[in-house]
Every structure is written in structure tokens, then in C-alpha cells.
Amino acid sequence: MAASGKDLVLEGITKRFGDYTAVDDLSLHVPAGRFFALLGPSGCGKSTTLRMIAGLEHPTSGRVYIGDEDVTATKAHQREVNTVFQSYALFPHLSILENVAFGLKRKKVPDAVEQAKAALELVELAHLAQRKPAQLSGGQQQRVALARAVVNRPHVLLLDEPLGALDMKLRRQMQTELKTIQDEVGVTFIHVTHDQEEAMTMADTVAVMNAGRIEQIGPPDELYDLPATAFVANFLGKSNLFEATVTESNGDWLSLSFAGTTTGLAASRAVQTTGTIVAGIRPEKIIAAPAGQPPASAGSGWAKVPGGRVTSVSYTGVSTEYEIAVQGLGEFTVFAQNLHSTGFTEGDQVDLWWEESNLFGLAGDADTEAGIEEV
Amino acid sequence: MSTAVQTSAEEKRAWRLRGRMGMLLVLPGFLFIVVFFAIPVFSMLSMSLYTQPEGAATGVFEPGLNFGTYSAMMSTYWDTFIRSFGFALIATVAALIIGYPMAYLVAVRLRGRPLLQGLLLVVIIAPFFSSFILRVQSWRFILADEGFVVSTLETLSILPEGTRLTATPFAVVAGMTYLYLPLMTLPIYANLERMDSRLIEAGGDLYASGSQTFMRVTLPLSMPGIMAGTLLTFIPAAGDYVNAVMLGNNVNTTMVGQVIDSRFFQSVDYPGAAALSSVLMVIILIVVMAYVRRFGTKEIV
Ligand SMILES: Nc1ncnc2c1ncn2[C@@H]1O[C@H](COP(=O)(O)OP(=O)(O)OP(=O)(O)O)[C@@H](O)[C@H]1O
Ligand SMILES: [Mg+2]
Numbered sequence: 001m002a003a004s005g006k007d008l009v010l011e012g013i014t015k016r017f018g019d020y021t022a023v024d025d026l027s028l029h030v031p032a033g034r035f036f037a038l039l040g041p042s043g044c045g046k047s048t049t050l051r052m053i054a055g056l057e058h059p060t061s062g063r064v065y066i067g068d069e070d071v072t073a074t075k076a077h078q079r080e081v082n083t084v085f086q087s088y089a090l091f092p093h094l095s096i097l098e099n100v101a102f103g104l105k106r107k108k109v110p111d112a113v114e115q116a117k118a119a120l121e122l123v124e125l126a127h128l129a130q131r132k133p134a135q136l137s138g139g140q141q142q143r144v145a146l147a148r149a150v151v152n153r154p155h156v157l158l159l160d161e162p163l164g165a166l167d168m169k170l171r172r173q174m175q176t177e178l179k180t181i182q183d184e185v186g187v188t189f190i191h192v193t194h195d196q197e198e199a200m201t202m203a204d205t206v207a208v209m210n211a212g213r214i215e216q217i218g219p220p221d222e223l224y225d226l227p228a229t230a231f232v233a234n235f236l237g238k239s240n241l242f243e244a245t246v247t248e249s250n251g252d253w254l255s256l257s258f259a260g261t262t263t264g265l266a267a268s269r270a271v272q273t274t275g276t277i278v279a280g281i282r283p284e285k286i287i288a289a290p291a292g293q294p295p296a297s298a299g300s301g302w303a304k305v306p307g308g309r310v311t312s313v314s315y316t317g318v319s320t321e322y323e324i325a326v327q328g329l330g331e332f333t334v335f336a337q338n339l340h341s342t343g344f345t346e347g348d349q350v351d352l353w354w355e356e357s358n359l360f361g362l363a364g365d366a367d368t369e370a371g372i373e374e375v
Numbered sequence: 376m377s378t379a380v381q382t383s384a385e386e387k388r389a390w391r392l393r394g395r396m397g398m399l400l401v402l403p404g405f406l407f408i409v410v411f412f413a414i415p416v417f418s419m420l421s422m423s424l425y426t427q428p429e430g431a432a433t434g435v436f437e438p439g440l441n442f443g444t445y446s447a448m449m450s451t452y453w454d455t456f457i458r459s460f461g462f463a464l465i466a467t468v469a470a471l472i473i474g475y476p477m478a479y480l481v482a483v484r485l486r487g488r489p490l491l492q493g494l495l496l497v498v499i500i501a502p503f504f505s506s507f508i509l510r511v512q513s514w515r516f517i518l519a520d521e522g523f524v525v526s527t528l529e530t531l532s533i534l535p536e537g538t539r540l541t542a543t544p545f546a547v548v549a550g551m552t553y554l555y556l557p558l559m560t561l562p563i564y565a566n567l568e569r570m571d572s573r574l575i576e577a578g579g580d581l582y583a584s585g586s587q588t589f590m591r592v593t594l595p596l597s598m599p600g601i602m603a604g605t606l607l608t609f610i611p612a613a614g615d616y617v618n619a620v621m622l623g624n625n626v627n628t629t630m631v632g633q634v635i636d637s638r639f640f641q642s643v644d645y646p647g648a649a650a651l652s653s654v655l656m657v658i659i660l661i662v663v664m665a666y667v668r669r670f671g672t673k674e675i676v
Contacts, residue, residue, distance in 0.1 A: 054580055055579070055580075056576050056579065056580065075579065075584075076576070076579035076580050077578075077579045077580070077581075077582045077583055077584050077587075077588075081580075082580060082581065083577075083580045085573060085576075085577060085580075087571075087573055089571070089573040089574055089576065089577040090577075091574060091577070091578075091592060091596075092574075092596070093595045093596055093598075102578075102581050102583070102591070103581035103582050106581060106582035106583045106587060107582050148581070152581070152582070
């Protein structure tokens with residue numbers, strides 16, 4: 001079957017419920033056949049955005065295009081879009097096969113039942129075709145919901161946290177399956193999740209959403225390597241953020257001064273290049289070394305922050321996570337791979353080292369706590 | 376091993392105790408049913424077989440096994456039975472057609488507007504607050520020859536000049552439909568109210584228009600409510616008495632309830648009345664069982 005995916009374009013869509021703005025002037029363009037992930041904390045408007053694409057909710061303002069067609073005013077059943085609902089929403093009175101054939105039958109596809117059977121094969125549930133949804137496990141229901149949506153070969157497939165209810169192992173397995181299915185059917189996938197790992201491993205493009213707006217869009221590695229806001233820096237993985245002042249700028253290289261130390265920063269990696277900015281570095285890009293002993297890899301282009309004291313050590317097997325307090329700067333998180341059997345213990349005096357090219361710069365007024373998930 | 380045996384013995388004892396407690400709890404209900412249902416049914420069945428001794432005064436009967444009463448009653452009143460069940464069927468269907476949209480409106484369309492929902496629910500139940508004799512009586516006024524309804528329909532030429540609605544089968548069926556409407560509407564409402572609106576959304580998402588979603592998703596899912604509503608309407612309607620007496624005539628609206636009444640109080644024919652009641656009960660039982668078998672179990676999800 002030919003690839004059926006089409007471009008999806010949202011143009012400045014806003015959705016208000018009363019005077020609460022759930023989605024705020026959101027624009028985005030997903031090219032046909034992409035695996036696009038919408039990532040954000042609970043209540044940020046992900047489901048509302050999906051529902052507007054599906055036609056289950058109508059935007060207060062803005063337009064929705066599928067392919068070249070403006071579908072803003074059309075109803076859900078007129079859109080070549082299908083949804084895998086967060087709650088599955090399988091029809092309890094219909095068998096699994098009837099559930100999967102439902103959409104095709106409404107579209108009067110002649111071999112609806114055969115196609116439905118094929119879709120059940122795809123998700124490896126053909127043997128349960130005659131059961132009712134209540135007789136299936138959560139993971140199986142989830143796969144039926146997926147088959148029920150995919151079988152229609154929609155232009156855009158919307159997945160609203162479809163793996164949310166599954167345990168870790170099944171989740172990983174389903175992620176791989178989803179990815180395979182997407183490759184096979186070539187449909188444009190919009191996958192909503194608040195699991196950053198899921199978004200990063202599955203999607204070609206990730207959009208990080210916060211409070212009804214998109215903070216940043218890009219390939220997962222780019223977002224991780226070069227976050228543009230404190231929210232993205234903290235929500236996608238962990239970051240060490242600290243205030244620093246730009247003391248010198250020679251075109252594409254900046255010098256920063258903070259807490260009596262200096263570091264370099266590539267101007268291309270900084271959102272703001274003058275005055276006081278917020279600098280950030282990922283925990284695995286910092287090397288902690290015993291005070292006064294530079295690590296072997298350090299050389300030119302490395303910055304050193306002296307005067308750290310280890311305040312907590314969490315051993316996770318592959319790596320160890322250290323919390324290191326630095327006078328005048330606060331806590332730094334450092335991930336160290338356990339290459340050697342000896343690590344630091346609480347109270348050890350250490351220096352922190354990083355390669356300056358790994359640093360990124362955010363706007364000076366960034367809230368360094370934004371996007372840190374309350375556990 | 377031994378501990379396992381021990382626990383299970385202990386468990387068994389606990390279970391037995393709990394079982395006995397359960398018995399105690401159902402006892403009052405059980406007694407109630409025996410005293411007020413089983414005994415009367417039994418006495419009704421036996422009364423239907425009593426015989427009247429030769430030359431005894433009216434109303435004097437003695438125990439016997441006279442099955443002849445049944446054939447005598449049925450050969451006289453078979454058409455009344457057919458009429459009763461016909462009226463009940465029409466009233467049930469009419470109540471379903473009127474009640475379902477009301478229930479649907481309140482339960483599905485007005486979701487998220489509790490105030491309006493509550494208000495309309497009260498309107499649906501409100502008739503129960505007044506005496507049902509009064510309500511049936513009011514239908515006599517509504518359908519009166521000089522009443523608003525008849526004159527309007529005549530002016531609009533929907534009814535030919537000089538038509539009567541009072542004392543017609545129409546009046547009786549209309550009265551029954553109205554009287555039992557809440558019994559139809561409330562179970563359907565309760566059922567639709569619990570329905571997951573996301574299923575309706577899923578229907579729309581899967582290319583089903585509003586009416587298709589209704590036919591394929593909402594309606595089948597509300598079958599248990601329809602079952603309950605139709606049974607709650609049909610059973611009392613088949614045995615109805617009040618509507619037939621107050622809104623009917625003596626020619627073509629007589630229902631089984633009236634015949635039983637006249638057998639009992641006017642003819643003082645206790646076995647005849649008992650036989651009619653028994654037949655009515657058995658027919659209702661058979662109809663209900665056939666209905667539940669046909670439509671019931673399949674829909675239990
Ligand atoms: N029908 C509605 N009426 C009023 N407010 C709503 C409605 N639907 C959503 N909201 C609000 O809009 C905001 C965004 O909701 P949405 O369901 O899109 O969040 P989400 O990002 O999908 O969250 P989650 O990850 O928890 O599913 C929430 O604050 C929610 O309370
Ligand atoms: Mg959601």
C-alpha cells in the first residue's frame with residue numbers, strides 16, 4: 001500500500017476554555033511521513049492540540065491544514081486523521097475484529113474485514129479477533145487501539161500517550177513495534193508523551209511544549225545538545241544552570257566570568273551574547289577530579305571550577321551521580337561513568353572540569369528552575 | 376504442607392461463618408417475599424381451582440380441582456387478553472420513542488451542565504410527585520370533546536370534524552404511555568449517563584457521522600437501559616386498570632384488569648378472577664423471559 005502520510009500544518013492555533021488559554025498561538029509544520037513527538041508536562045495542552053488536529057475540538061483561532069487542505073472547519077469524521085486515545089476508547093460491545101474494521105466499514109471499503117484481519121496480524125493479535133475488549137490485557141487493548149487507527153491508513157495518525165498505561169518492559173517493546181509500524185505504513189505520526197526518553201528514542205523531530213506554547217522544536221540530539229530555554233534544558237534530561245557575565249566577546253567566542261572563575265562559550269551556542277546570561281552544561285559533560293589534579297583529557301579549551309565538595313553520591317551501576325556543592329555557585333550534578341572501581345565519597349574536595357565547546361548559553365532572565373519535574 | 380491445610384480449614388470456618396451472616400441479612404427480605412408474594416400467589420392459584428357446590432349461595436366455594444374455570448374464562452375473554460397486550464405493547468413503544476430522546480438529551484447532550492441536567496431530571500420525575508389518579512383524570516380534560524387538543528386538531532383538519540378522543544383506545548394508550556414514561560426514561564438515562572463520551576468521540580474519529588455513531592455505538596451500548604425501561608413499562612401496562620377505567624369505554628377498551636375486577640366484585644366469581652389473574656401472570660412471565668433471552672444476555676458487556 002502506498003504511503004499515505006501528508007504534511008500537517010498548524011497556523012497560530014489558540015484554544016481557550018472560558019478565560020483559560022490551554023493552547024496559545026501555536027504554529028508547527030510536520031512534513032509527511034515523519035515521526036513527530038510532542039513532549040511536555042501534564043496539563044500543558046498536548047491533548048488539546050491533538051484534539052484540534054483530529055477535529056474533536058475546534059480552535060478559538062488559527063488554522064489546521066492537512067496536506068494542502070484547510071480542514072479547520074471540518075468535522076472529525078470528515079478528516080483523514082485517526083487517533084489512538086489515551087484511554088484506548090475501544091467499543092466494548094464489539095469484538096476486536098469489529099472494532100478494527102469499524103473505520104473501514106464507515107468508509108465503505110469493500111474488503112474491510114480482510115484488511116482488519118491483516119492489521120491484527122500486524123500487531124500480533126489475530127488469534128484474539130473474536131474476543132471482546134474487556135477480555136484483553138492492557139497491552140493487548142493498546143495494540144488493538146493502534147490497529148484500529150492504523151488500518152485506515154490516515155494521512156495523519158495521532159497517538160495520545162498510548163503507552164502511558166503499560167509497564168516499562170512492555171513499553172519498550174511497544175515503542176520498537178510502533179516505530180516498525182510507522183516505517184511500514186509511512187503515515188505521519190504525531191506522538192504525545194510526557195516521557196522524554198520515549199520522545200527522544202522514537203521521534204525524528206521533538207517539540208517541547210510548556211503552558212500552551214512550543215518552547216523548541218528540533219531533532220532529539222539537537223534539542224538535548226543545545227537547548228534554547230531553561231525549560232527545555234531542565235525538562236529534557238538534566239542541566240546545571242548558573243548565572244555568568246559576558247566579559248569579553250571576539251566574534252564567535254565569548255568569555256564568561258562567574259564566581260571568580262572564567263570559561264569560554266561559543267557565541268553560536270548562546271541565545272544572548274552580552275551582559276548577564278545563564279550558562280548551562282549537561283551533568284555527563286562535567287568531569288570531577290580530585291582538587292588540584294587536572295584530569296588526563298583536559299587541555300586547552302577546558303574550563304576549571306575549583307573548590308567543589310561532594311555532598312551526595314548515588315551509585316546506579318553504569319554510572320555514579322554526584323551532587324557537588326561549589327562555593328558561590330550552588331549544587332552541580334555530575335554523572336561519572338564507572339570506568340574505575342574508585343570514586344569519590346561524601347566530603348571529598350574536587351575540581352570540576354568541562355570542555356568549553358559543550359557549554360550553552362541562555363537568556364539572562366531565564367528561570368533556572370523551570371521545567372524541573374517535581375518528584 | 377501442614378500449615379497450608381490448617382489455613383484452609385480456618386478459612387473454611389471463616390467462610391462458613393460469613394455465609395451464615397449473609398443468610399441472616401437476606402432473611403428479612405426472604406420472609407417478606409414469602410408472606411407477601413409466595414403465599415398470595417399460592418392462594419390465588421388454588422382459588423382458581425375451587426368449585427362451587429350445587430345450590431350454594433353466590434360467593435360460596437369449596438376447594439377443588441376444577442380446571443374448567445380456565446377454559447371458560449379464556450374462551451370468553453381471550454380477546455381482552457389480546458387487547459391488553461396490544462395496548463401495553465403500543466404504550467411501551469410510544470414511551471420508548473418519547474423517552475429515549477429525553478434521556479439522551481439530558482444524559483449525553485447536556486453533559487457538563489449539571490444545573491440544566493438536574494432541572495430536566497426533576498421535570499421528568501415531577502409527575503411522580505402528584506397523585507396518579509389526578510394525572511389520569513387530567514388526561515380526560517386534555518382529550519375532552521370541547522378541549523383544546525381536539526379543537527386544534529380539528530381546525531388544522533388533522534382530525535375530521537366531530538371526532539372524539541375521550542373514551543377511545545387512543546385515550547387509554549395515551550394515558551398509559553404518559554403514566555409509565557418516567558419508568559422508561561429513568562433507566563435509559565441512568566445507562567446513558569454512565570456511558571463514556573470518549574466512545575462517541577472515537578466513533579467520530581473513525582469516520583462515523585453523528586447518526587452513524589448513534590446507531591453503531593450509543594444505541595447498542597444503551598441496550599441494558601432500554602431493556603430495563605421497556606420491562607418496567609410493559610409489565611405494569613399489561614395489567615393496567617386505572618387508565619382503562621378512567622379513559623376508556625365499555626366497548627373496545629376493556630383490559631384484563633377490568634375483567635378481573637368485575638369478576639371479583641360484581642359477579643363474585645372468585646375462581647374466575649383468580650384464573651384470569653393466573654393466566655395474566657403466566658403470560659407476562661413468558662413474554663418477559665422470551666424478551667430477555669432474545670435481547671438481554673447478548674448485550675451484557
Ligand atoms: N474541556 C475543557 N474545559 C476546560 N478546561 C480544559 C478542557 N480540556 C482541557 N482543559 C484544560 O486545558 C489544559 C490542557 O489540557 P490537556 O488535556 O491538553 O493537557 P495535556 O498536556 O494533555 O496533559 P496530560 O499530560 O496530563 O494529558 C489543562 O489545564 C486542562 O485543565
Ligand atoms: Mg493528555
